Amino acid sequence: MSQQILIVEDEADIRELLRFNLEREGFTVHEAADGTQGLALARQYTPDLVILDVMLPGVDGFEVCRRLGAQSETSHIPVLMLTARGEEVDRVVGLSLGADDYVVKPFSVRELMLRVKAVLRRGGRTAESPVLERHGIRVRTEAHSAEVGGEMLNLTATEFRLLEDLLRHAGSVRTREQLLNNVWGYSFEGYARTVDTHVRRLRAKLGDAAPMLETVRGVGYRIKE
Amino acid sequence: MSQQILIVEDEADIRELLRFNLEREGFTVHEAADGTQGLALARQYTPDLVILDVMLPGVDGFEVCRRLGAQSETSHIPVLMLTARGEEVDRVVGLSLGADDYVVKPFSVRELMLRVKAVLRRGGRTAESPVLERHGIRVRTEAHSAEVGGEMLNLTATEFRLLEDLLRHAGSVRTREQLLNNVWGYSFEGYARTVDTHVRRLRAKLGDAAPMLETVRGVGYRIKE
DNA sequence: AGGGCATGTTACAATTGCGTGACGAAAACA
DNA sequence: TGTTTTCGTCACGCAATTGTAACATGCCCT
Numbered sequence: 001m002s003q004q005i006l007i008v009e010d011e012a013d014i015r016e017l018l019r020f021n022l023e024r025e026g027f028t029v030h031e032a033a034d035g036t037q038g039l040a041l042a043r044q045y046t047p048d049l050v051i052l053d054v055m056l057p058g059v060d061g062f063e064v065c066r067r068l069g070a071q072s073e074t075s076h077i078p079v080l081m082l083t084a085r086g087e088e089v090d091r092v093v094g095l096s097l098g099a100d101d102y103v104v105k106p107f108s109v110r111e112l113m114l115r116v117k118a119v120l121r122r123g124g125r126t127a128e129s130p131v132l133e134r135h136g137i138r139v140r141t142e143a144h145s146a147e148v149g150g151e152m153l154n155l156t157a158t159e160f161r162l163l164e165d166l167l168r169h170a171g172s173v174r175t176r177e178q179l180l181n182n183v184w185g186y187s188f189e190g191y192a193r194t195v196d197t198h199v200r201r202l203r204a205k206l207g208d209a210a211p212m213l214e215t216v217r218g219v220g221y222r223i224k225e
Numbered sequence: 226m227s228q229q230i231l232i233v234e235d236e237a238d239i240r241e242l243l244r245f246n247l248e249r250e251g252f253t254v255h256e257a258a259d260g261t262q263g264l265a266l267a268r269q270y271t272p273d274l275v276i277l278d279v280m281l282p283g284v285d286g287f288e289v290c291r292r293l294g295a296q297s298e299t300s301h302i303p304v305l306m307l308t309a310r311g312e313e314v315d316r317v318v319g320l321s322l323g324a325d326d327y328v329v330k331p332f333s334v335r336e337l338m339l340r341v342k343a344v345l346r347r348g349g350r351t352a353e354s355p356v357l358e359r360h361g362i363r364v365r366t367e368a369h370s371a372e373v374g375g376e377m378l379n380l381t382a383t384e385f386r387l388l389e390d391l392l393r394h395a396g397s398v399r400t401r402e403q404l405l406n407n408v409w410g411y412s413f414e415g416y417a418r419t420v421d422t423h424v425r426r427l428r429a430k431l432g433d434a435a436p437m438l439e440t441v442r443g444v445g446y447r448i449k450e
Numbered sequence: 451a452g453g454g455c456a457t458g459t460t461a462c463a464a465t466t467g468c469g470t471g472a473c474g475a476a477a478a479c480a
Numbered sequence: 481t482g483t484t485t486t487c488g489t490c491a492c493g494c495a496a497t498t499g500t501a502a503c504a505t506g507c508c509c510t
Contacts, residue, residue, distance in 0.1 A: 156486060173369040181339060189335055194488055196468065201486095217467065217496070218382030219369055381497060419499055421457065442456065442507070 003120065004028045006047040008038035008064060009082065010056055018051060021113060035059025039067055042077065049120055053082045078119045080112075132167040134223055135212040139167055148209045158183065159202050162195075166213065171225035173216045195221075228345060229253045231272040233263035233289060234307065235281055243276060246334055247341070251410065260284030264292055267302065274345055278307045303344045307332070357392040359448055360437045364392055373434045383408065384427050387420075391438065396450035398441045420446075 005027045009015050012033070019029045030045055032038035035056045042050060050068065054061035065079055132139040136149045139160075146153040146163060155163065161183045166174060176192040184190070199221055203210040212224050230252045234240050237258070244254045255270055257263035260281045267275060275293065279286035290304055307328055328337050357364045361374045364385075371378040371388060380388065386408045391399060401417040409415070424446055428435040437449050 158487075172367045177339070177342075181343070191489065193468085193490090197470095197488070200469065215468070216369055216382075222368070225368070225370075383498075416500065418457085418501095422459090422499075425458065425460095440457070 002026055002028045003049070004030065004045055004047040005116070006030045006032065006038065006041055006045065006050045008032045008035065008050060008056065008061070009053040010034060011053075014053075014082075018112075022116070025113060025116075027116075035061070035064045038064050042068055047077065049116060050077055050079045051082065051116070052079050080115060080119055132164065132170075134167060134170045135209055137163075137167065137206065137209050137212060137223070139164055148207055151207075153205050155202070155205060158198055159205065162198050162202055166221065166223045170223040173220045173222045175220040179220070227251055227253050228274070229255065229270055229272040230341070231255045231257065231263065231266055231270065231275045233257045233260065233275060233281065233286070234278040235259060236278075239278075239307075242334065243337075246338060250338060250342075251412070260286070260289040263289050267293060272302065274341060275302055275304045276307065276341070277304055305337075305340060305344055357389065357395075359392055359395045360434055362388070362392065362431065362434050362437065362448075364389055373432060376432075378430050380427070380430060383423060384430065387423055387427055391446065391448045395448040398445050398447045400445040404445065 005022055007015050007018050007022075007029060009018070009031075010033055015031050015033070019031065022029050030041050030047065032041050035058050038050070038052070038056075039059070041047075052061050052064060056064070059067075061081065065081070068077055068079065132141065137146070138148075139146045141164060144160065146155055146160060162179065165179060165182050176195045179195050180188055180190070180192065184194075199213065199215075203213055206213060214222055214224055216222055228251075230247055232240055232243050232247075232254060234243070234256075235258050240256050240258075244256065247254050255266050255272065257266050260283050263275070263277070263281075264284070266272075277286050277289060281289070284292075286306065290306070293302055293304065305328065328340060355365060355367050357366065362371070363373075364371045366389060369385060371380055371385060387404065390404060390407050401420045404420050405413055405415070405417065409419075424438065424440075428438055431438060439447055439449055441447055
């Protein structure tokens with residue numbers, strides 16, 4: 001039995017794009033054009049993953065996300081959010097409501113496919129709470145919260161995603177380019193040193209744990225192994 | 226050897242734009258103005274990536290894409306599709322025929338470059354091992370860290386790349402020419418003995434393992450087999 | 451043994467890369 | 481609407497890195 005994926009997205013061409021690629025990878029695909037229909041299909045098929053656009057007519061993405069979580073207390077359905085740039089708030093709320101990952105539009109098809117597989121691999125139906133921790137820096141992706149040694153950090157959306165990416169690749173150097181792609185998205189047309197500034201702001205908030213975020217001169221940044 | 230990219234695009238100014246930017250990034254570029262010519266050049270050069278416009282006179286983009294896939298069953302050539310807005314159908318069909326990503330025209334040059342690199346990184350035919358080791362010298366390319374007998378080395382970016390190259394070709398002699406090309410890049414116009422200086426600096430940091438980095442008089446350097 | 455090259459060694463100046471603080475614009479919020 | 485927060489960019493200064501030159505040493509051949 002192949003794995004089932006539900007797409008909730010109002011733009012037909014994006015639905016098509018996703019369907020073709022997911023089916024090519026061997027998934028069974030269901031489509032919904034709005035939130036209400038999405039919830040209905042989710043109930044009907046209990047898919048292994050829901051790809052969910054934030055901007056939806058009627059019941060919007062994060063409302064769908066919330067109700068998905070409520071409707072099946074026992075079995076958590078992984079959610080991959082699609083969000084346009086500048087929808088930081090939606091994204092944040094979405095993640096705190098149980099989304100497992102998100103991709104910024106316009107996305108690369110390859111990238112999306114990789115994330116789909118990653119989410120399915122790490123969670124599936126028996127998703128453990130994705131908590132990233134290293135050196136007392138703890139990030140709870142679902143709760144969208146970060147703490148250092150028990151002390152809560154007040155991070156902005158960008159800072160959070162930056163920390164999340166670095167922590168997820170702890171021990172490996174992340175180049176500015178990689179960070180720009182993953183944190184800012186492909187369509188970001190900006191200066192690479194923007195990363196530096198955010199690293200600096202992040203360090204300031206990390207307090208004692210700041211030295212764990214190393215600079216690798218001429219390459220990028222990393223969280224110590 | 227630099228990576229080769231084939232552009233199949235009928236508009237000359239777009240070809241020029243792409244060529245200029247790709248060559249600046251160190252790629253070797255081939256151009257075709259229509260599908261037939263594109264297929265011919267693909268056969269001739271077996272490029273690492275094809276950038277393919279959907280709208281082409283004669284044999285159109287997705288036909289080219291299909292034939293590309295058919296012609297080389299063994300080695301899949303990554304395809305990046307260029308599609309104008311409103312060509313949604315073409316996009317979908319193209320992707321289902323084996324394209325690896327797409328960019329919507331009018332595209333941002335920066336974004337295109339990022340996607341080119343992303344596609345090449347993933348589908349690269351050079352599946353390089355992430356960990357290189359010889360004689361207790363261990364290099365983790367992803368982490369960008371090097372150690373000798375468990376002891377971390379504090380290498381500069383250039384030293385790291387040098388060690389990586391030597392280690393990757395352990396047992397073979399690397400000429401200064403080769404090292405300059407691989408470590409410094411093709412655009413480096415400098416003195417060959419710059420290599421010597423860096424070898425010395427590297428040796429100093431290698432400590433006990435320094436003798437493993439041999440000089441081959443009149444030829445170059447190598448890591449002992 | 452000695453000459454001629456190739457490489458090792460050292461020092462230095464120019465360049466590059468990064469941290470830092472400040473600023474204006476845009477977005478979020480009330 | 482006005483206020484606050486966040487974001488991206490910039491300019492400056494310091495320090496690490498880098499390429500080169502000049503000199504020293506070692507190797508190979510006759």
